[in-house]
Amino acid sequence: MFPIEYFLGLILIGVCAGFASGLLGVGGGFLIVPLQYFLLKYIGVEPDLAMLISLGTSLAIIIPTSISGAYRHSRTLDNIKRPGLRLGVFGIIGGAIGGFTASGLPSNVLEIIFGCLLLFVAVNNIININKEREDARIPFNLLSTGIIGLLVGFSSGLLGIGGGIFLIAILTSLLGFSMIEAIGTSSIFISLTAVGGFLSYMVSGWGVSTFPYSIGYVSVINFIFIACFSVPFASIGAKFAHRVPQKKLKIIFSVLVLYMALKMLGILP
Numbered sequence: 001m002f003p004i005e006y007f008l009g010l011i012l013i014g015v016c017a018g019f020a021s022g023l024l025g026v027g028g029g030f031l032i033v034p035l036q037y038f039l040l041k042y043i044g045v046e047p048d049l050a051m052l053i054s055l056g057t058s059l060a061i062i063i064p065t066s067i068s069g070a071y072r073h074s075r076t077l078d079n080i081k082r083p084g085l086r087l088g089v090f091g092i093i094g095g096a097i098g099g100f101t102a103s104g105l106p107s108n109v110l111e112i113i114f115g116c117l118l119l120f121v122a123v124n125n126i127i128n129i130n131k132e133r134e135d136a137r138i139p140f141n142l143l144s145t146g147i148i149g150l151l152v153g154f155s156s157g158l159l160g161i162g163g164g165i166f167l168i169a170i171l172t173s174l175l176g177f178s179m180i181e182a183i184g185t186s187s188i189f190i191s192l193t194a195v196g197g198f199l200s201y202m203v204s205g206w207g208v209s210t211f212p213y214s215i216g217y218v219s220v221i222n223f224i225f226i227a228c229f230s231v232p233f234a235s236i237g238a239k240f241a242h243r244v245p246q247k248k249l250k251i252i253f254s255v256l257v258l259y260m261a262l263k264m265l266g267i268l269p
Helices: 004-024 029-042 047-076 081-102 107-127 142-159 164-173 179-204 220-241 246-264
Strands: none
Touching: 004 029, 004 047, 004 164, 004 179, 004 220, 004 246, 029 047, 029 107, 029 142, 029 220, 029 246, 047 081, 047 107, 047 142, 047 179, 047 220, 081 142, 081 179, 107 142, 107 164, 107 246, 142 164, 142 179, 164 179, 164 246, 179 220, 179 246
16 A cells, blocks of 8 residues: 555654654654655645644654653753653643644645744754853743743644754743753653644544544554654664763754755745
């Protein structure tokens, strides 16, 4: 039913997204969503369904992938568990709301939203590329935790990503976290917030999706092939993150996000 290059593409997505997830604390969704989307369109899936399958399946894959990275980070950083869990509780709620919202939007709208947000994150990181740590501009309390968790969680469910690309930018630029602290905290947050979005895509696509071997908008085939490689490579990426200078992490993060932003906006072929 599927050509061999489709399965090879899924494996490649798993390797790249898993390593990026552990290295950068982003869940890998910013790679999993667009790459799955392009791969599904390549085999003839119509764009709207391809986008929803990419979003829903991405969130399912992010859960075990980010847990793998979070475990590795928490063994080195003992100050990331509490903020990660606090943000994640609110992120679950936001993720569920975002997932249900996405099912009612056309694929071209989601592509533009996804691309613009990625572009903002990339520009913000490039501007602050030389800063090791910024002073906190807002206090990290229950109010700020709730607002940030809900908003980032909503973007996670809406766009099928873990939300790490947005959370890391917020933690480093507004809350005074170092890059490696933000990456570790984000890994914990992502493993929780993806659950809400994942469940909403299963429910909203139940009896609607016509993609083979899928539960709602979650493709079982895609999940198995990508997760089998993303989970171990997330652990490898997390191990590397503690050896790479923070400036280099920011450069890698910014280049990857900028490329995917321009790709989703149709600026790059």
